[in-house]
Amino acid sequence: MNVKTLLASAALATAAFGFAAHAESDNPTIQARQQAMKTIGQNFKIVGDTAKGTMEFDAAAIQAALTTISETAATVPTLFEEEVVDAESDASDDIWANWDDFVSKAEALQAAAADASGMVSSADDLGAVMGSVGGACGACHKPYKL
Template identity: 35%
Template sequence: MKVMLTKTAVAMLAGAALFMGIATAHSESTGNAEADFRIAEMKKLGMNMGAIGKVAKGEMSYSDSLNDNAMQIAEIAANMGKLFPEGSGVEASRAKPEIWTEKDAFQKDIENLQAAATQLVAAVKTGDQAMIGAALKETGGTCGACHKQFRKPKD
């Protein structure tokens, strides 16, 4: 008996395999469940932005599945403030202490990400490569601005 897989099923299987590989690669715990969850969400954010980036760069064709990527980015952005509770700035995390000491500046960065993510969702819905690229650049810029002030460099 032949099994026929749709493109969507193949993409879902590939995505699951990729996720499992990343989850396995980062199986080391920081010793703080909140920091571990935050790190996993940041990786998920990056994976979703990467998927949209391939379309923005013309490396892949647009598909409706990108709407899910954009929605996941917006969802993570909406919950970003909850990902940094007091006490989750463990040494193994790249979060700088300034997150908790400069709360107003950090909150402003979160609000900028949330606004950009909302625009990214709208741009992805259009299917227009140029609009997607511009919105993704804006969203990535908000990430970079926050990282510059609030994230330690990699070891």
């Protein structure tokens, strides 16, 4: 993958995560959801920064980040199981209207991160990771994040 494509993938994936700050909720259910999304975002940032070359490649750090993303994604359906809404939440009501699709998208992120963790041996491998994991994130954020 060429450098322009890699950087474009990194920028697109970072934008899909919506790193913009938002207010924290006082609701414990919403807080748990927000923390899970922050955890995924922080770990994806490690992969993205490495792909962009602003962080030195460290296979163990990438592996750990992808494992954390996969493990956290596995908790997403449980975190959203109860239909709790809050003005401080970025979650769309469409989550509960399209529950099976939402769950399948969380499972796709879990699988993409788990699959990617085994295929990174050099910085050259990160373009594919950004595409698969970032794509799985964006696939859920587009319909289900306000």
